[in-house]
Amino acid sequence: MNLTNGFAFTCPFKTNSGNKALEHLPVELAALNAFKPLIITSRNLTGPRAMRILTGAFGDSGMTMGFFDDVTDTADLNIVEKIREIFVKGQYDSIIALGGGVVVDVAKIVNLAVSQKIADARQLSPATAIRDPLGPFVVIPTAAVTGMETSKYAFLNGKSFDSVHLMPDLVVLDPRLTWTKDGKTIAEAGLAAFGRTLEAYIAPDKNPFMNAYAVTALRFIRENLTDAVNKRCNKKVSLAIANAAAMSGCVISNTDQNVLNRLGQVFQNIVHVHPGVIIGMCLHPFLDDCMKKDSSRISSLLLPLGGDDKYAAMPEAGRAGEALRDIYEFSYEIYRALKGKIPRTITEAGIPQYLMDDIFDVMNHEPDGAYLRSIIDRVSGGSIKA
């Protein structure tokens, strides 16, 4: 880590995590000067149980809240405009996003529209300037997250918004919501967070704050993801994964090294595949390339993944190989536990050639498009023509 160069790190949100963390929400909203929140969620993606738990958490607060639960995974700016109108007519003063992925992306853009008093949200574009802090915004992730909920990015229908002001003011992680019986859901979230933080951790531009977040997130995932997938009723391990995912959003907002993140994102935008699936696939070829370029960066991974004792016991020359072995073993454990529920190649994912062509078109517009295509080529499983 080079401290002689200046660095910047931004993590503007407060995190409330743990048993009954949701019940503090009325007080936390009052601290943000918010008393009438609009809750944005999805009936299908988030489910009625989460909505029931959230409503119960407001018990005895005397608050009135709006519930919009019609967000779908194909949401666009029309739905943002619809929610903006509801927000303005209902005189709400804050936004709570309950869920993950597209729900939070929609909520971020609604917050942008209502805070900047945009007359028609359909006019919003990635070029829209976001200079001032936005209104109170709370994110309550469930188990089905992508890890980008806490980030400065919002992706909607092919449009990518990017501002530190899009990040939430408060993130509430409650084990009643982060727990799921579905091992695939938690594995996708964990793999997405793992890939992003791993890439940031080995990036040359990392700073001490990013390092602290990345190490913690990597350790949380390494120590808990296998248990979270195998022991599906364990709230403690799923909360650890949710914490790691929240940290990964903060990490990705502070780095330019985001090859895996971009690969995951382009597949999510075009074929609606969870980014964790793609990041999990591309992890090995990406690490192989990093190993060829600079093995010392890979060797540093042994500390968060293998632990202090393993790192200290291993001579420096063997650390990179040991770190890679550890990552391969870890991903093997996850895929074995899932019994084929997460595809390991593009062919297994069943993405047709015409959609792959669209994906390659998008990649071609990236400055390192050729490299991104080469990674996809190696995980295609043979039937995809890059």
Next chain:
Amino acid sequence: MREIHAGGKPLKKAYVAVFLWFTGRAIQAAAKVDKEVQKEFDALPDDFTFALGCLPNGPWMIVGKEKGKVKYFGGDLNSRKTHLRLVIKSLDAAFLILSFQESTALATTRNRLMTDGEVPYALSVIRILDIVEVYLLPKIIASLAVKRYPSWWSFGRKLAGRVGVYTRTLLGF
């Protein structure tokens, strides 16, 4: 799209209200029975009043000193000026603490408590509450409620204190 008004939690609220009412009276009683509690109150200002309760709508317990005597002033937060407020962030958090699922120390680490006032006064009040809980509760439950159960107290102190505190609390003097 629908609008929902937050409901109530009457059972939890009733439990917390009864607990605070009983504890308030027990503090008044313990100030007369236990020398350590007396000493703590003597170190506080003459008209010192504190409130313990939960946000956003209570219930509350107000206890203070009046003409040198410790008194329980009921549950109306607006009835007196308070020098110190120990605030539990939600009714559910209060229920967790007052049903001994979480100790005061654990609840503090979990960000459930706020102090509005001088911290030294708050520490005095916490010490008083710990002593009162030891008198009111059997050892197995009190151990969950306080950070460290006072095993060094003599049997005579515990027995006489319990009889005194319970009698005065129930009779209200």
